[in-house]
Amino acid sequence: MTATWTFAVGRDDLARTSVTGGSTPALTDGEVLLRVDRVGITANNVTYAVLGESMRYWEFFPSGLGAGWGLPPLWGFAEVAESTIAEIKTGQRLYGYLPPAGHLVVRPDRIDDSGFRDVSAHRADLPSPYNAYRATIGDAAYRADQEDLLVLFRPLFFTSFMLADQVADNSFYGAEAIVVSSASSKTAYAAAFELHGRGPRLIGLTSPGNVAFTEALGCYDQVLAYDQVSDLAAVPTVYLDLSGAPETRTGLRFHLGSQLIRDIAVGLTNRIPNADAAGEVFFAPVQMRKRRQDWGRDGLDERFAEAWHRFAAVAQGWVDVRLGQGPDGLREAWLDVLAGRTPPRTGRIVQL
Template sequence: MADSWTFAVARADLGQTTLVDGALPTVADGEVLLGVERVGLTANNVTYAVLGDAMRYWQFFPPAARGLGPQWGLPPLWGFADVVASRVAGVEVGQRLYGYLPPAGHLVVRADRVDASGFRDASPHRAELPSPYNAYRFTTGDPAYQRDQEDLLILFRPLFFTSFMLADQVVDNDFYGAEALVVSSASSKTGYAAAFELHGRGPRLIGLTSPGNLAFTRSLGCYDDVVSYQDIDALDVLPTVYLDLSGAPSTRAALRRHLGDRLVRDIAVGLTNQTPNADAAEEVFFAPVQMRKRSRDWGRDGLDQRFTEAWQSFAARVGAWLDVQVGVGPAALQRGWLDVLAGGTPPRVGHVVQL
């Protein structure tokens, strides 16, 4: 492998991939070179690619900067990187940080608003993109960080943040007056993390999942009941909020037929397959919107404190629900991507890649 490398997928066919070599980037004044060190692969990363154009996820890591044509895209990943070179005061070589990373060996960022907690990437091409994705947190300034929980943070932190903010929005709106909350893709990490936050706080919590995942999902203890998609007609007809993480049109149609006007809210949360669900839903949940609201309500420190408390409670439980599989090197990243894309990852498995 060359000094650096990049993994990319064809934007028109996410199963077509390439690995290309490149030179180690150099840094100019105001820039920092990050060595991408450990990343995760979940259905969330596939979501970024599926919505790459609609939600501008392809714009975070432009392929042209890596010698690739516009037909290619770099699906964003979450994970840890180390500072390899720095020409920014307050950012030192060897510092470790967590953030939004490319599927590549290195990333050059323009570090701005540097403080003890980290910095933001102020690169011009990211200026108009959603700001939460531009934040990089030093492990030394991150209250949620524990070294022995790195893999859990890699796999769950972005998902848990979505789940945390989703649960907060539901609670913030008094559960929309519902007596039941129905969560599809209940065996997914985002699904059961949201359920963990919501369980016991209000309405009855019901998970929908495939027959093969019923036993696993019930074993989590996050739901009051778990039923298969085939048994939707057995649900009680109560004022119900639907939190759609599956993106399956047939599930939405079945719920609407069965519940009628008792379906008081229909919220698209994301995707765990490649069927966009936003158009058919009544509304779309986007975590940064609720984050901005709570940043105003609580302040940044208040939001961090609440998130950290929720994360620590969740992390204490989730380790028993997960088998982390660690691959090594760019080829393992490529294999992991194809496995997750194909839906071949069991709910108990989490893919982490050491690069």
């Protein structure tokens, strides 16, 4: 057994936090112990917590602390600390879905050169993309000097890549303009990066304080503050809603009327669920399954890696990494991101 710790948040109050110590369980045959090494905290992780009940995100990593506590899933890198499986070697570095904790026990299956899937019983009927752990060796998207970018952007960029692909795959829904809310967020501007110059005019909506940053990205043809919705041209428009702000949707519907031809909820950054109010909901794994059928797994991986390297070459100039250490650093980063105290240029990374 190995000494470890766990960071948990209150399910009904995400600002209520707890760090508890403990020991890892002894491994049984077929199990592997991962040491969580380097993770990121973004608005995406807050989204997982906000939707923890409805989308079952709390179920990936049971807290063991009772129903009032949950472990918000994080993305990052881990190393194999102990293994009972010959194909998985101690020291192997992996990227994937991780708990805010020192360690994670997984039960690997479908093991190959690219990594494995965790088939632990409690994860068996949860969305499969979150159960994949990718080995850094042989990963076309991986570069050691870009680990922090991968931690901060890769899960978001996959959503952005699939979102942009779905929009393009549907001939941009016949739109002349695409309006993106929360335009300064990483998911939004990564999708805009993919879409820019390929079809309709791209307009980003953001808070007044983030207009200058968002304009400087160069991903949008126009950037407006939320209170400038009435300045939008009345042309066939698709709305990609990443903010979940009801007043923005109301303003768009009032101003554009029938010219608002698609209203798609992508996520939320201000903790107001937007799925029910939108016309439809985008869920990346659905488009991913379609493209795996169209292109095959290797084809999808190749296209994603090509898009990622194009994006990473530019995105490294858009983010300033702020590094925290250990459970205290994790708690500080969580509370800052939860409260919206993290500027759009800042990426929160925690070395555990």
